[in-house]
Every structure is written in C-alpha cells, then in structure tokens.
Amino acid sequence: MTEIIEGVVLKSSDYQEHSKILQVFSKEHGLLGIYLRGASNYKSPNFALAQPISHAFFTIRYTEGLSSSFKGEMINAFQNLKLDFTKNIYVYHLFELLMRNLQQHESHPDLYELLIKTLYILENNKEMRLLKLLTIYFEMQLLYHLGVGPVVSECVVCGERTNIANFDIPHGGFVCLNHLDKSQKRYSISTLELLYKLQNNTFEEIVALSTDVKNEVLKDLREIMTNFYLYHLNMTTNAVKYFEKS
Known part of the structure; x- marks a missing residue:
C-alpha cells in the first residue's frame, strides 16, 4: 500500500x-x-x-x-542553500546531528517543523549571526528532544534560582555561586541570559533578537554546544573544525 x-x-x-x-x-x-x-x-x-x-x-x-x-x-x-558553501556547512552539521542521534521510524513532528522553519529562514537570509544563532538554537532543541537538554532555569545542583554564576558543562547546566567550579571557564552574564532565552523563547523571538547578539556571545555559545555534545553524547561532527576557525 x-x-x-x-x-x-x-x-x-x-x-x-x-x-x-x-x-x-x-x-x-x-x-x-x-x-x-x-x-x-x-x-x-x-x-x-x-x-x-x-x-x-x-x-x-x-x-x-x-x-x-x-x-x-x-x-x-x-537552491540558495545548496549553492552557498558556508550555509552548506551549517545545514549538513544539523543533518549529521539528526542522523546520528535519532532512531529510525520515530516521528518527531515538532523537531521536523523546526528544521523546515530553519531551512526557509536560512534560504533567504545572508546574515552570519542569524545562521550561527539558529544553528545553536536547533542544537539545544534537539538536546531536549533527546532528554539531555541543559538546565538553564536554576542551579542544576541545588535548584537555586538566584545568584546564577556560570554554565557548568559536566553538571549539564547553570550553577550558583555555592556550586561554582573555579577551575572552569567563566561565561559572561550576556551568554547566560541568551542560553536561558534559547530554551524559553519562540523561534520567531530568537530570529528577532539575532541582530543584537554580540560575536563574543556567539563564540561562547558555539563553544558550549560543541563541548556539551562531546561530553554528554560523546559526539562531534565534521563541521566543528570549521566552526572553530570562523
């Protein structure tokens, strides 16, 4: 049939x-x-x-x-995506994440709709900050679909919602001052705030705020996502080396 x-x-x-x-x-x-x-x-x-x-x-x-x-x-x-070398790298990065982390024959309608929205936006936009931010947004949403999404609403250790001090990759989320590991890199307040928005804001809201995101924050977010996937899923993609240079 x-x-x-x-x-x-x-x-x-x-x-x-x-x-x-x-x-x-x-x-x-x-x-x-x-x-x-x-x-x-x-x-x-x-x-x-x-x-x-x-x-x-x-x-x-x-x-x-x-x-x-x-x-x-x-x-x-x-066609614009297919002919743009840089966009190709980011799109194939997302494709590789999907193929390596999802099981065959399991429907994910929300994730599918997010992929379609992402492709349509990238097809018609040449802004690099938007390209980088939507890639990170998709990566975070995939982590939540897989059940290993980062905790960005409270301290992952004690549940404290105030005095958030850093994002701790081994612990998998925000940590407060009482559980701050001083041996780890300290991320800026702007980076932590955007991580929170990447979980809680809609796709359309993320697109709208992309013009105000600083390159330093995008660089930090790229580092966090790359290391988070490596630590919690033991995986990286062929595109990561390119991301490190861009």
Missing part, C-alpha cells in the same frame, strides 16, 4: 546503476531510508528530488526496513 509523505533529504547515496538510497527526515515517520528509482539519471524528474536539502513529497511503499519510491513532487529545492 502506498502513501504520500513529506520530508527533507539529509543524505543521498548511489544504488545500482540508476537509483539512489536516500536518508529522509519525514514529518510522518521521522528518519527513514528510501530507495528512489531512476534518481541517478539526470534526465529523470527524480534526480532533483534526490539531492540533499530538497524538501519534497514522496509517494512511497512504507516498511520498517527500506521503503521504496518511484515518484515525488518538489516543495522547495533550496
């Missing part, structure tokens, strides 16, 4: 002579593999659908293993 699903192509691999196997993050089924027939032939309408970052409808025969598809309909090819 066939069904039509909506999804974003995260990865595409050649399969046999004329087809491809896609890793798709779908609205209905979460991550799933799709065998797309004829997608290696540049004359085929499926060729464009198989390109990573494509947002499309796919007509599939869904199974718990590898689903198959013979046709689809493009929603947005995101």
